[in-house]
Amino acid sequence: SPSDPDLVARARAAKEKLGDKVFILGHHYQRDEVIEFADVTGDSFKLAKDAAARPEAEYIVFCGVHFMAESADILTSDDQKVVLPDLAAGCSMADMATAEQVAECWDVLTEAGVADVTVPVSYMNSSADIKAFTGKHGGTICTSSNAERALEWAFQQGEKILFLPDQHLGRNTAVRDMGMSLDDCVLYNPHKPNGGLTVEQLRNAKMILWRGHCSVHGRFSVDSVNDVRARIPGVNVLVHPECKHEVVAAADYVGSTEYIIKALEAAPAGSKWAIGTELNLVRRLANRFAAQDKEVVFLDKTVCFCSTMNRIDLPHLVWTLESLAEGNLVNEIRVDKETESFAKLALERMLALP
Ligand code: 13P
Numbered sequence: 032s033p034s035d036p037d038l039v040a041r042a043r044a045a046k047e048k049l050g051d052k053v054f055i056l057g058h059h060y061q062r063d064e065v066i067e068f069a070d071v072t073g074d075s076f077k078l079a080k081d082a083a084a085r086p087e088a089e090y091i092v093f094c095g096v097h098f099m100a101e102s103a104d105i106l107t108s109d110d111q112k113v114v115l116p117d118l119a120a121g122c123s124m125a126d127m128a129t130a131e132q133v134a135e136c137w138d139v140l141t142e143a144g145v146a147d148v149t150v151p152v153s154y155m156n157s158s159a160d161i162k163a164f165t166g167k168h169g170g171t172i173c174t175s176s177n178a179e180r181a182l183e184w185a186f187q188q189g190e191k192i193l194f195l196p197d198q199h200l201g202r203n204t205a206v207r208d209m210g211m212s213l214d215d216c217v218l219y220n221p222h223k224p225n226g227g228l229t230v231e232q233l234r235n236a237k238m239i240l241w242r243g244h245c246s247v248h249g250r251f252s253v254d255s256v257n258d259v260r261a262r263i264p265g266v267n268v269l270v271h272p273e274c275k276h277e278v279v280a281a282a283d284y285v286g287s288t289e290y291i292i293k294a295l296e297a298a299p300a301g302s303k304w305a306i307g308t309e310l311n312l313v314r315r316l317a318n319r320f321a322a323q324d325k326e327v328v329f330l331d332k333t334v335c336f337c338s339t340m341n342r343i344d345l346p347h348l349v350w351t352l353e354s355l356a357e358g359n360l361v362n363e364i365r366v367d368k369e370t371e372s373f374a375k376l377a378l379e380r381m382l383a384l385p
């Protein structure tokens with residue numbers, strides 16, 4: 032639906048008043064009405080780098096979810112303020128691994144005698160506490176665009192990987208990109224004693240996958256893939272690696288949001304694409320590429336927004352920008368010093384990946 036013209040005008044005026052003092056980042060899953068005001072858009076990897084590359088901006092307004100704003104705070108200087116327009120914009124996957132649970136898991140690995148040879152690799156979609164745990168134990172962060180390189184790096188440091196918190200990105204990268212077998216992976220369930228695993232399973236596993244997932248990408252099924260292939264002959268199926276392993280195995284291409292956009296940009300006119308990721312992005316791509324005679328459809332028949340990404344809307348953005356323009360710092364995201372130092376170590380290892 033079209034944006035309220037009054038709110039559009041207010042957002043423009045507040046942004047203009049702030050000038051170079053504000054830099055607005057927009058994740059690809061954001062609503063159109065928000066993306067319109069973003070100075071840059073990107074996947075979580077690109078946005079982390081973009082935030083770090085703007086030392087002159089006093090305010091970084093992060094239109095995305097909480098863990099992205101935390102990462103931006105970690106990577107920017109102390110006097111830069113990172114602002115999340117709605118503090119309730121979390122990520123249910125990131126919430127699936129708490130600091131207490133992960134500390135307990137490390138105790139389980141220690142008791143099994145495998146902690147010394149295990150390297151944690153944590154998906155960007157995790158809290159600053161989990162990133163700090165990762166940094167403290169010699170591990171790295173990864174995103175969906177560098178997971179393979181992160182795993183390769185980690186296997187040079189140790190024999191096993193504890194992959195947090197998205198089991199699907201971990202499994203898909205290990206099996207699809209690195210040729211491991213499904214049997215090389217075990218699933219650690221934080222709600223069960225010892226993660227629901229025996230000591231032998233922990234000793235034999237190459238990948239210990241945390242039992243987390245994204246409920247948005249979890250909606251795509253092999254049936255969605257089969258249906259779209261039947262409906263649209265010749266369709267290319269392209270999905271995000273947060274989808275289940277069987278969906279990824281049934282797809283033609285797999286990649287991050289940034290990869291998806293690049294693949295469509297490079298696709299020939301007349302080609303047809305079914306995309307398995309969040310709906311705001313897919314709709315925007317469908318509109319954009321229709322003009323170039325590329326047909327882009329959503330992989331599933333049901334609607335599939337990320338509800339927390341969608342919490343950032345034009346009214347929240349206007350409120351944020353007007354508050355900042357009046358000198359009121361609102362919704363600041365701030366990671367404490369100790370957490371920040373270890374989390375930064377893990378993020379910097381990611382940024383240094385070849
Ligand atoms: P990207 O790293 O591909 O932007 O994905 C982030 C995310 O939250 C996907 O659900």
Ligand code: SF4
Pocket residue numbers: 096121122123124125156245246247248273309337338339340
């Ligand atoms: Fe989190 Fe999934 Fe939303 Fe991405 S799409 S922010 S992983 S809930």
